[in-house]
Amino acid sequence: xxxxxxxxxxxxxxxxxxxxxxxxxxxxxxxxxxxxxxxxxxxxxxxxxxxxxxxxxxxxxxxxxxxxxxxxxxxxxxxxxxxxxxxxxxxxxxxxxxx
Numbered sequence: 001x002x003x004x005x006x007x008x009x010x011x012x013x014x015x016x017x018x019x020x021x022x023x024x025x026x027x028x029x030x031x032x033x034x035x036x037x038x039x040x041x042x043x044x045x046x047x048x049x050x051x052x053x054x055x056x057x058x059x060x061x062x063x064x065x066x067x068x069x070x071x072x073x074x075x076x077x078x079x080x081x082x083x084x085x086x087x088x089x090x091x092x093x094x095x096x097x098x099x
Contacts, residue, residue, distance in 0.1 A: 002069045004032040007039055010067055014059040017052045021095060023060065027087025030078065037071035039064050044083045053077075 008029065012022040023029060023043070031042040041060060045053045057075050064073045085098055 002034055002037075002039065002067055004034065006067065007032045007034070007041070007064055010063050011041075011060050013063060014056060016046070016056065018050075019046075019096070021088070021092045023056060025089040025092035026083075027089065027092075028056070028083060037069060038074070039067075039070055039072070040074045040076065042076045042078055044078055044081075046083050048079060 008024050011029065012024045014023045015021065016023055016026055016028070019026065026046070028045065029041065029043050031040075033040040033042075041064065043057075043060065045056065050056070057077060061073045061075045064070060085093070088096075088098070
């Protein structure tokens with residue numbers, strides 16, 4: 001059975017290529033909703049002009065689509081609230097030296 005936790009764990013393999021931290025710890029994932037075999041992911045990017053945006057969104061969809069029990073994946077990119085470094089996990093902040 002697909003759970004929010006299993007989806008988040010799977011998409012941790014998607015690394016923001018500019019920063020080198022996975023997108024979950026970066027705080028880019030705002031929500032995961034599961035309805036039977038459909039997964040809806042609400043996420044953002046570090047900025048609207050993020051040059052790696054397409055790569056990150058496509059990677060998120062691809063990795064989730066490969067999970068057992070998932071038939072459909074919808075990735076919704078939103079800009080509100082805007083991403084800030086404060087949204088990062090403590091581990092990500094430590095790795096980047098942000099206190």
